[in-house]
Each structure stands twice: as C-alpha cells, then as structure tokens.
Amino acid sequence: MSILDSFSLKDKVIVVTGGTGILGKSFVQALAEAGAKVCIIGRDMQKAEERVQLVERLGSEGLAIAANVMDEVSMKEAKERILEKWGTIDGLVNAAGGNIPGATIGPNDDIFDNKIGDTIKAIELNLYGTIIPTLIFGEVIAKKGKGAIVNISSLAASRPLTRVLGYTVAKHGIDGFTKWMATELAQRYSDKIRVNAIAPGVFLTEQxxxxxxxxxxxxxxxxxxxxxxxxxxxxGNPSELEGTLVYLLSDASGFVSGEIIFVDGGFNAWCGV
Incomplete structure (x- = not known):
C-alpha cells in the first residue's frame, strides 16, 4: 500500500452521529470525497436526506437515519439498519453535541446563578451522546477486530472557557472516555482498533x-x-477539520490511539507571550 493509498476510505462504512449539523455536513462531505459509504444520523430527517444526496453527488453511497443519540433503543435500531444495508461498520464519528442556551451563564450573572437542569442536559447530550453510540456501534467494530472511532472534544477540555460549565465538564469526560475506550478495545479485542478525539479550536459557522x-x-x-x-x-474554518478526521479514520493512523488532537491554530500551545 502506498502512503497516499493509506489515507483512502474507499468503501469503508462510516457512521456520523450529528451528521445533520454544521460540522457534520463538513465531515460527511470529506468522508464521501475520501470514498467512504456514509451513514448520516440526526434528528432532522430532511437534512439527513439532503446529506445523502450530497454523498451521492460525490460518487459514493449514503444512508439517512433519524435517531436520538441519547436513546439506546434508537441507536440499536440504527445499527441494525446499517448492517442490513452494508453488512458492517468500519468507523464511527461522534459529532452529535453542542451547548444548550440555558446552560450558558449570562455575562452579568453570577456563576451560582447557573441553571442546574440545563447544565445537566448539556453534560448528558455531549458526554452520554458520545458514550451510547460508541458502546452500540463500537461493538460491531470490536467483534470485527478492526476499525476506528473519532470523538469530538474541544479546546474547552484543556483551556476552560468562561460561562459554559456543562459543555466544559462534558468535553473533559469525552477526553477521559476516549483514552479509556482506546485502551480497553486494544487490550480486549485487537490492536487494529483505534479510538481518538479531535479537539477543535474556535470555528466560525452559521450557528x-x-x-x-x-x-x-x-x-x-x-x-x-x-x-x-x-x-x-x-x-478556524470547518473544512480545516477534515484532513485530521480522514487521517484518524484511515489506515494512515494505524499506530495512533488514545490521542486528543488539537486543531486550533496553535491556541492550546501558546502561552500568550
């Protein structure tokens, strides 16, 4: 295999949760361009179907599924639909998540004015919305003995951002889960299974x-x-996440696991002086 071929995702089946989101669209497009068959999971079926049309225009195959990453039954049903269509799962991108307005502390509020209920929802959406799909789709990868999982962390996990408590806590949890899952899958199943995370910096999107x-x-x-x-x-521009994503899902990253890779223009590296 040539070095360029090792970056190919041709005919690999990749599941993208949050595939109907803004970053999700960028991810789906990049995966299709790299040759992957892409399953788009999101709550908005119309957007999911639009993403499938995008994948097909790029010459690959897509599958749209309306499902909730917080619902175990919903995720298991999605898994069965994917296996029925393609027979396997080679990769998972956990891109569902985001902050909840009520979980953001206002600029003039005290930190103790934090809305606990909304903060818990933000933690559950981001953290459990990563754990649940990983345990369900990851089981297919584990039994196959080969594949890759990419979680979406944030610079907030290493450089806490003011006013977003729930989001920050959840992303810390994702980093820990990424390392834990990478270790467990490699030791219990195969050294050809990798789990990593991308920690984006601040990207300007319509959202x-x-x-x-x-x-x-x-x-x-x-x-x-x-x-x-x-x-x-x-x-940053969302397209600047695409290369790292494809790398982590491809054979080119065959000896990379348990890593949190920052894509942030150097933000995390700089002390400010």
Whole structure:
C-alpha cells in the first residue's frame, strides 16, 4: 500500500452521529470525497436526506437515519439498519453535541446563578451522546477486530472557557472516555482498533456567527479574545477539520490511539507571550 493509498476510505462504512449539523455536513462531505459509504444520523430527517444526496453527488453511497443519540433503543435500531444495508461498520464519528442556551451563564450573572437542569442536559447530550453510540456501534467494530472511532472534544477540555460549565465538564469526560475506550478495545479485542478525539479550536459557522461577529462583520469582543490568543490570528474554518478526521479514520493512523488532537491554530500551545 502506498502512503497516499493509506489515507483512502474507499468503501469503508462510516457512521456520523450529528451528521445533520454544521460540522457534520463538513465531515460527511470529506468522508464521501475520501470514498467512504456514509451513514448520516440526526434528528432532522430532511437534512439527513439532503446529506445523502450530497454523498451521492460525490460518487459514493449514503444512508439517512433519524435517531436520538441519547436513546439506546434508537441507536440499536440504527445499527441494525446499517448492517442490513452494508453488512458492517468500519468507523464511527461522534459529532452529535453542542451547548444548550440555558446552560450558558449570562455575562452579568453570577456563576451560582447557573441553571442546574440545563447544565445537566448539556453534560448528558455531549458526554452520554458520545458514550451510547460508541458502546452500540463500537461493538460491531470490536467483534470485527478492526476499525476506528473519532470523538469530538474541544479546546474547552484543556483551556476552560468562561460561562459554559456543562459543555466544559462534558468535553473533559469525552477526553477521559476516549483514552479509556482506546485502551480497553486494544487490550480486549485487537490492536487494529483505534479510538481518538479531535479537539477543535474556535470555528466560525452559521450557528455561532452572531456570537462571534458584529453586524458589520467585525469580531465581537469575545471572538477577538480567541483571535488574540491564537498564533494564526484568526478563527478556524470547518473544512480545516477534515484532513485530521480522514487521517484518524484511515489506515494512515494505524499506530495512533488514545490521542486528543488539537486543531486550533496553535491556541492550546501558546502561552500568550
């Protein structure tokens, strides 16, 4: 196998939870371009079907499933549909998650004004929304003896962001779960099973544009703080996550497991001086 061939995902079956989201769209497109057959899981069936159309335009196969990552039964039903269509699962991308507005502490609120119920929901969505799909789809990979799982962490796990308690706690949990699962699967099943996580920095998307940019297109005060702390002096573009994702799912990363890889323009590496 040539080095370029080792990055190929041709005919590999990859499941993407949160595939209907903004980052999910970027992930789905990259996987299809790399040759993968992609299962898009999300709550919005219309968007999932649109993603399948995108995959098919790129010359690959797709499957849309409306399901809730927090529902074990829903995930098991999704697994059976995937196996019925393709007979196997080669990779999993846990991209479902995000913050919940009620779990964000307002700029003028005290930290003890935190809404506990919403904070718990944010933790459950991000952490258990990663654990549950991994335990269900990962079992197929484990029994097969080969495959890759990629979780989506955040720079918030190593550099806590103000005002987002639940999200920060959940991403810490994902980092720990990633390392634990990588160890267990390798020791109990096969050294050809890898589990890693991508920790994105701050990426400008339609979802957070109003938070990070002013009406005139300039950065908000919060966004400027991120930019000032980033050696690249800018925010990221979702497409800049794609190369790392494909690498971690491909044979090119065959001896990489239990790692948290930052894609953040150097934010986590810089002390600010």
């Amino acid at each position: 957070n544009r109003t938070l990070l940019t002013n009406p005139d297109g300039s950065y908000t005060e919060r966004a400027q703080k991120f930019v000032n702390g980033t050696p690249f002096s800018r925010l």
